[in-house]
Amino acid sequence: MARSRMRRFGALAAAGALTMGIAACGADVETSDNAKAGESAAPAEQPSGGNKTLTISNWDKYIPEDLIPGFEKETGIKVKYAKHATNEEILGKLEAADGGGFDMVFVSGQFAESLKNRGWAAKIDHAAIPNEKNLYPEASKLPYDVGNTHSMPYTWGTTGLCYRSDKVSGTPDSWNDLLKPSAQVKGKTTMLSTDRWLLLPALKSLGFSANTKDEGELQQARDLLIKTKDTLLAYDDTTFYSKLVSGEALLVQAWDGWCNYGIAENPKIKFVVPKEGSDLWVDSMVVLEKSENKEAAMKFIDYVLRPESGQGVVDLLTYNTPNKAAMDGLDPKLKKQYPSLGVDPKELLAQEGLRDLGEAQPAWSRIVTEVTS
Amino acid sequence: MNGSTRLRLRRGALLGPALVWWTALLAAPVLLVLAYSVFQRGVYGGVVYDFSLDNFDRIADSLYLDVLWFSVRVAGEATLVALLIGYPAAWFIATRPERWRTILLVLVVLPFWTSLLIRTYSWMVLLNDEGLINNGLQSLGIIDEPLSLLYNEFAIVLGLTYGYLPLMILPLYAAIERLSPELREAASDLGASGWRAFLTVTFPLTRAGVTAGCIFVFVPSLGNFLVPDLLGGGREQMVGNLIQTQFLKARDWPFGATLALAIIALMTIVLLIQAWINARDRTREVA
Numbered sequence: 001m002a003r004s005r006m007r008r009f010g011a012l013a014a015a016g017a018l019t020m021g022i023a024a025c026g027a028d029v030e031t032s033d034n035a036k037a038g039e040s041a042a043p044a045e046q047p048s049g050g051n052k053t054l055t056i057s058n059w060d061k062y063i064p065e066d067l068i069p070g071f072e073k074e075t076g077i078k079v080k081y082a083k084h085a086t087n088e089e090i091l092g093k094l095e096a097a098d099g100g101g102f103d104m105v106f107v108s109g110q111f112a113e114s115l116k117n118r119g120w121a122a123k124i125d126h127a128a129i130p131n132e133k134n135l136y137p138e139a140s141k142l143p144y145d146v147g148n149t150h151s152m153p154y155t156w157g158t159t160g161l162c163y164r165s166d167k168v169s170g171t172p173d174s175w176n177d178l179l180k181p182s183a184q185v186k187g188k189t190t191m192l193s194t195d196r197w198l199l200l201p202a203l204k205s206l207g208f209s210a211n212t213k214d215e216g217e218l219q220q221a222r223d224l225l226i227k228t229k230d231t232l233l234a235y236d237d238t239t240f241y242s243k244l245v246s247g248e249a250l251l252v253q254a255w256d257g258w259c260n261y262g263i264a265e266n267p268k269i270k271f272v273v274p275k276e277g278s279d280l281w282v283d284s285m286v287v288l289e290k291s292e293n294k295e296a297a298m299k300f301i302d303y304v305l306r307p308e309s310g311q312g313v314v315d316l317l318t319y320n321t322p323n324k325a326a327m328d329g330l331d332p333k334l335k336k337q338y339p340s341l342g343v344d345p346k347e348l349l350a351q352e353g354l355r356d357l358g359e360a361q362p363a364w365s366r367i368v369t370e371v372t373s
Numbered sequence: 374m375n376g377s378t379r380l381r382l383r384r385g386a387l388l389g390p391a392l393v394w395w396t397a398l399l400a401a402p403v404l405l406v407l408a409y410s411v412f413q414r415g416v417y418g419g420v421v422y423d424f425s426l427d428n429f430d431r432i433a434d435s436l437y438l439d440v441l442w443f444s445v446r447v448a449g450e451a452t453l454v455a456l457l458i459g460y461p462a463a464w465f466i467a468t469r470p471e472r473w474r475t476i477l478l479v480l481v482v483l484p485f486w487t488s489l490l491i492r493t494y495s496w497m498v499l500l501n502d503e504g505l506i507n508n509g510l511q512s513l514g515i516i517d518e519p520l521s522l523l524y525n526e527f528a529i530v531l532g533l534t535y536g537y538l539p540l541m542i543l544p545l546y547a548a549i550e551r552l553s554p555e556l557r558e559a560a561s562d563l564g565a566s567g568w569r570a571f572l573t574v575t576f577p578l579t580r581a582g583v584t585a586g587c588i589f590v591f592v593p594s595l596g597n598f599l600v601p602d603l604l605g606g607g608r609e610q611m612v613g614n615l616i617q618t619q620f621l622k623a624r625d626w627p628f629g630a631t632l633a634l635a636i637i638a639l640m641t642i643v644l645l646i647q648a649w650i651n652a653r654d655r656t657r658e659v660a
Binding site: 088361 | 414416417418419436437439440443501502503523524606607608609610615618619620621622623624625628
């Protein structure tokens with residue numbers, strides 16, 4: 001899911017974010033050249049957008065290149081596009097500005113929930129977003145924000161096992177194939193190390209919630225993960241798919257969209273969602289309560305929800321979007337190459353939506369340290 | 374304007390920039406870290422300004438002390454290996470003719486022209502099970518099974534040693550280069566074996582370079598989080614990783630600040646030891 005998304009250089013970009021992360025509190029807002037082009041291209045009679053400037057923060061390379069220039073040209077609204085490497089980074093920036101400084105941010109669902117709970121997320125003006133009709137009906141039933149009252153989904157997906165079908169016998173279908181690996185794949189598996197996904201396989205295989213706050217359940221998951229650790233090649237959040245391509249790893253825990261980056265290089269790589277169930281992650285758009293350009297921000301959301309915009313997103317990221325019109329219009333070849341793109345939204349919604357952990361976060365962090373140190 | 378005023382002004386003009394720099398970029402951040410460490414994490418991240426020493430209780434947990442100990446151990450190993458490689462290398466360079474010395478020193482510093490991140494990734498390409506070293510050794514028939522070179526403590530120590538070796542060589546070179554060859558000749562004339570001359574004359578006289586080099590390698594190794602993450606495969610945490618996690622993943626700034634204080638304290642101790650060794654050497658020289 002959303003981290004840093006340059007495909008081939010994704011790993012370097014993400015690790016770059018790693019090196020700079022701690023110092024990355026300064027706002028690296030940049031007005032694109034396109035913004036200036038949009039300015040001069042704006043028609044003489046200003047459209048309703050007027051001279052507004054919209055400040056948006058998103059993950060790097062997480063939006064089609066032509067989307068913002070297209071929006072600027074059509075509406076006359078200028079966009080200042082800032083980048084964050086992680087949810088936590090943009091939350092830190094908002095923290096420093098007491099929920100201000102941006103008109104709109106792209107964050108994952110559980111972080112949208114936290115923004116909403118703090119009163120930092122503005123109410124979505126559904127009347128201003130006619131293209132909301134393009135979304136699947138399931139897209140308004142996301143547990144972190146039912147009815148999309150304070151956020152609008154952008155991409156969604158799940159987490160599962162990504163493996164080399166030419167080197168792994170049989171079809172892995174359980175988290176235990178990862179947690180208690182067969183002799184064939186032992187030492188050639190990787191797991192994600194970010195808290196939510198590190199614990200996910202263990203929690204699901206034990207039949208617990210992916211959002212559990214129960215100390216006992218967390219400890220059981222921890223014990224299982226500590227046993228698994230000795231069988232792993234590494235914990236890897238950024239380069240697991242290239243380890244599959246090189247053959248260094250045979251079976252890895254992966255986000256569906258990231259497994260596609262491996263499939264793009266080797267069609268023998270396959271993705272499966274384990275039978276015990278998994279998570280539903282959503283990356284969403286949140287307008288900030290402190291924004292003075294809410295109207296323009298709603299227009300931007302509406303523009304993103306157009307079918308063509310949605311298709312651009314899928315082409316760029318090979319992630320699923322909740323935009324039915326976009327998914328229906330997708331090139332069937334793409335769905336054939338990347339089976340995860342053909343998944344029914346009902347199946348996605350059957351997975352457990354990630355929620356903000358609130359006061360349980362320190363307990364989770366401690367478990368992560370206990371497992372990985 | 375009298376003379377002493379002018380002197381004071383001149384002194385201020387010379388010291389001013391350094392003082393501003395020191396205050397803004399060193400003293401202020403450290404004070405901020407100190408301040409954050411006595412507050413608490415809010416339910417949604419952020420900082421709740423309630424004074425409490427809970428974070429210091431948390432850090433005393435064996436879980437975190439083990440991570441600190443592991444970091445000290447790994448940084449110590451990297452420093453030792455860097456010293457064992459760096460001393461002969463510095464010696465070799467310092468004893469070449471002038472022209473060669475410059476070229477060799479440029480070669481030592483050359484890796485710094487590329488980011489440590491990219492060089493660390495290169496090590497992953499070299500060391501992995503399907504990597505150049507394992508494939509090469511296997512195709513030569515020297516080994517049957519790939520050696521486990523990556524994602525373990527060995528790889529972390531290797532990465533740190535490699536990354537900071539130039540910082541060891543440079544101060545050692547400076548110390549050795551200053552050393553007059555006549556001193557060694559005198560030692561050998563007086564009957565000392567080569568080894569004895571090194572231990573009793575050369576090494577003590579270059580000790581300032583040794584301690585400086587060791588500090589330059591140990592300190593950044595102790596706080597490094599990139600190398601354990603990439604070359605260690607995230608299977609072992611160093612305190613740098615722990616701090617990074619607290620700030621960027623757990624959004625627990627106060628606890629991250631407490632851990633940062635622990636590193637600062639450790640580094641202060643190391644610097645005090647260095648100062649003590651140097652002061653002792655100086656008194657001996659005088660005596």
